[in-house]
Amino acid sequence: MATREPVECPVCREPTAQGQQLEDHLLESHSKPELASFVAAETTVPATGDPAD
Template identity: 60%
Template sequence: MATRNSIECPVCREPPATNQQLEEHLVSTHTKRKLAKFIVAETTVQTNEDVSE
C-alpha cells in the first residue's frame, strides 16, 4: 500500500500537529508579517525565474 508524505508547512518546514490542518497551523503559529514576508520571497523567486528563461 502506498503512503503519503506528511504535509509540511512551507514557512517553518515543520508538519502541523497530528490533529491540525495546514491552514489552522499557518493561522495559529505564524504572524501576518511572517506569512507576508514568505509570500513576497516566493513571488520574487518565481518572478526572477520567469525572466531568466
C-alpha cells in the first residue's frame, strides 16, 4: 500500500506527523490569533507586492 508524504504546514513550515491531516495539525498546533494573522498576511501580499522586496 502506498503512503503519502507528510504535508508541510504553511504556518510553521514543519511537516505534519505521519498520517496526520493538515487541518488537524492546524487545529492542534496553532492558536486562532496565529492562524488569523497568517491568513491576513497572506491576503495582503498580492495587493502590496512581495514582502521580500
